[in-house]
Amino acid sequence: MKGNTPLRARWLPSQWSADAAGRKNMALLVQLRWIAIAGQVATILIVHYGMDIRLPFPSMLVVPCIAAAMNLGSMMILRRRTDISHAELFLALLFDVLALTTQLYLSGGATNPFISLYLVQVALGAVLLHRWSVWGIVAISSLCAAMLSLVYRPLDLSEAFEGRLFDLHIIGTWICLTMIAVLLVLFMTRITRNLQQREAYLARLRQQAAEEEHIVRMGLLASGAAHELGTPLAQLAVVLGDWRHMPEITGHPALVEEVGEMETAIKRCKAILSGILMSAGEARGEAPQITNVRDFVDAIARDWRSANPGMPLRCDFGPHDYPRIVADPVIRQAVTNLLDNAREAGATYIDMLVSRDNRWLHIAVRDNGPGFSEEMLADVGKPYRSSKGKQGGGLGLFLVVNVVRKLGGRVNASNSVEGGAMILLRLPLATLALEEGKHDV
Structure with a gap:
């Protein structure tokens, strides 16, 4: 609170x-x-x-x-x-x-x-x-x-x-008409420009609503998958737990090893299911946690390294003091999606750069992959726009953009000078920080 x-x-x-x-x-x-x-x-x-x-x-x-x-x-x-x-x-x-x-x-x-x-x-x-x-x-x-x-x-x-009243009236009428013409041209053009900007803003809102409707549909599908897969996975986990304590199993090391592998596979399936639900806007009952920015980012990096052994991931926090934050699981999933995208794009190492200013927390994911094409940079955040050439690709970055936008933040995509792609998440400290008094650098 x-x-x-x-x-x-x-x-x-x-x-x-x-x-x-x-x-x-x-x-x-x-x-x-x-x-x-x-x-x-x-x-x-x-x-x-x-x-x-x-x-x-x-x-x-x-x-x-x-x-x-x-x-x-x-x-x-x-x-x-x-x-x-x-x-x-x-x-x-x-x-x-x-x-x-x-x-x-x-x-x-x-x-x-x-x-x-x-x-x-x-x-x-x-x-x-x-x-x-x-x-x-x-x-x-x-x-x-x-x-x-x-x-x-x-x-x-x-x-x-x-005898000069009519002449004065004609001169006054001419001055008045000139004033009306000048004022209408000056101000009507500016008012029309304001209204055009408003229409453009409403068009962006309509586009955003269409994208959010797409997310709602994905959320419904993910909820259905949770109901369909959650119960069987839980039953399998219970059965395997019983098997692990049965004498017929404990007496055979090969069977114990196979049971362990099956339990690992079930945990992996549960983790994948949780990721799908969080990407669709659900977190399977996980509430936001109060933590430090460094601990939060380090936990993301540690979990990702465990799931992707052999892929170098370096974290750089810079010389900043960070406030305690309310860490919603959707932020964790957004950053994880960016790391997964970098790996799938062919990167051999990834850097996660964290910094802040008076208003924003910056989390950047930079890799040494092929980078974005000009077409991709123009369509960043739109669904089914992917540089990996897979059918149905591009949803990861689409979900990241929408999650960050709902938090009041921004997403910027660019190509690094040294090569590779960089995605920058700008999250407002006014939303994240637990203590307002720690916003100043």
Whole structure:
């Protein structure tokens, strides 16, 4: 236990938000609002002082100040959170509509050529919001525009502008349309890119779900094999144990030796069955153990050397201090799969390199075999992609990638400079380490 959290709960993968694009889009709305604030202040100053058109100067400056406060609050929220909901995007656009309405009310209402800026909010809503929300922005913008044709504060124009109002309106309309075109091009392209990244993320999730479904099917087959083979193997083990104590057997050394060989074969079958079950996501009742990283890796290497005599396997831990960890059997099986793959690929020696930094525990398996082809490096982690040319091969690395990914880690495959292949497992210490205070190097 860690606090009140069960050990098994700590193996749950990190939750990645599918709506991360919402945060990026809110950041773009914040940038757009800063541009609007700067444009409003500049326009107010130019019209009031440069063109000598008397505006309600203090009242009109209140709106940019409120918008600036809104932006500062939004930036604080963006720093603390990884996603933004659809409702928050809708409220942000609604605020911009109401802020624009207030400014237009104070500066001539519907006679103000900048009333076309409503189209920017509608266009942004069409890209960012759901259907009902978009129509909500359309309805509110239309209602505000209609209200501004009836209720507004007229401009206080001097006699110098008599006869020139139409020309001023045409110039203002041209400036407004230019602003709309520039803003839409700048921000629509960036918003579209954010949405494309979100679609790519969802596509990866769908691919991951398909791979996990494949693992579930393999788990069902492995469970069936456990029920079918577990009981007969247990019965054979009991019978052989009885034979070992029978006088008819103990009096014949050759029979004793044969019984011992049969018991060894049954233990080997049980070990193979356990490996199949752990690869499929089951551990035959084995719970995660609390141990040291060095002891955990040394135990894996010792067991593998016993099963593969004559194959050199060297472990290098580097000059690091390692925390105590919760060692789930699936990690042991993942590393064992990598060692088996290296041996089957034709390696004559294998190195297991262990290191760490502030966030990750690194376990690398390096061999002197033929290495990966370019096609294999591009398809690492996909089922039935194997360099050994065997039918049904490639599942070992596929299972390793999925096990590590479920723990919140990563798997990288490469070819060593000296030749041979190297698989690097990056496991998060936040998930593995028993004591958070020992994460620092």
